[in-house]
Amino acid sequence: MVRQPLTPEQVEAGRRLGARLRRARAGRDLAEVAHAAGVSPETLRKIETGRLPSPGFGTIVCLGEALGLPVQELAAAWRGDDLPLGAVS
Amino acid sequence: MVRQPLTPEQVEAGRRLGARLRRARAGRDLAEVAHAAGVSPETLRKIETGRLPSPGFGTIVCLGEALGLPVQELAAAWRGDDLPLGAVS
DNA sequence: GATACGACTGGTATTACTATACCGGCAAGT
DNA sequence: ACTTGCCGGTATAGTAATACCAGTCGTATC
Numbered sequence: 001m002v003r004q005p006l007t008p009e010q011v012e013a014g015r016r017l018g019a020r021l022r023r024a025r026a027g028r029d030l031a032e033v034a035h036a037a038g039v040s041p042e043t044l045r046k047i048e049t050g051r052l053p054s055p056g057f058g059t060i061v062c063l064g065e066a067l068g069l070p071v072q073e074l075a076a077a078w079r080g081d082d083l084p085l086g087a088v089s
Numbered sequence: 090m091v092r093q094p095l096t097p098e099q100v101e102a103g104r105r106l107g108a109r110l111r112r113a114r115a116g117r118d119l120a121e122v123a124h125a126a127g128v129s130p131e132t133l134r135k136i137e138t139g140r141l142p143s144p145g146f147g148t149i150v151c152l153g154e155a156l157g158l159p160v161q162e163l164a165a166a167w168r169g170d171d172l173p174l175g176a177v178s
Numbered sequence: 179g180a181t182a183c184g185a186c187t188g189g190t191a192t193t194a195c196t197a198t199a200c201c202g203g204c205a206a207g208t
Numbered sequence: 209a210c211t212t213g214c215c216g217g218t219a220t221a222g223t224a225a226t227a228c229c230a231g232t233c234g235t236a237t238c
Binding site: 141 | 224227228
């Protein structure tokens with residue numbers, strides 16, 4: 001085996017992570033935040049919409065910094081330990 | 090542009106991250122830890138040696154859990170905010 | 179000393195995915 | 209209508225993740 005496709009669970013995790021990031025960004029301009037984090041706007045948008053389910057570690061760290069969001073939060077969102085119930089939009 | 094190669098800084102960051110992981114693993118068997126984290130031993134070895142400078146976010150989260158290492162620590166190692174001086178083996 | 183065992187290393191190969199860019203479309207605000 | 213910002217689709221270079229292999233080092237065992 002070489003590299004099996006992402007499991008649905010990983011895709012789900014990516015979606016949670018993206019939702020968390022989007023919520024943290026709130027009003028700020030997407031392109032602005034992306035630039036501050038050192039990633040392209042396109043990439044950030046795809047992460048937020050869950051189309052990049054498992055971004056690079058550094059990418060997430062930089063985004064967390066740009067958003068003032070602790071990495072721990074993002075890890076929790078990724079694992080799903082974050083929104084135990086139907087929390088939030 | 091499509092995806093420019095990793096910058097030397099990113100490679101450096103990957104090396105720091107790998108070193109941190111290796112230190113955290115300490116005595117434990119590499120294969121055992123890798124299995125616990127849900128990654129292949131080969132992959133973990135490459136991360137530890139810095140040959141995978143920018144692993145997936147989920148990969149690092151799982152490894153951190155398997156090693157009992159907070160993600161924040163790993164993020165700090167990645168950024169270099171961790172070992173200000175010549176700290177440690 | 180030679181052999182064997184165990185764990186780590188560097189190299190190569192392969193597939194799936196990331197990160198980026200460009201496009202046309204759609205909704206809201208001016 | 210025009211601009212601004214987000215969206216989904218497509219395309220592409222480069223990487224992640226995995227596997228296999230041969231070589232090395234240290235510790236035993238013979």
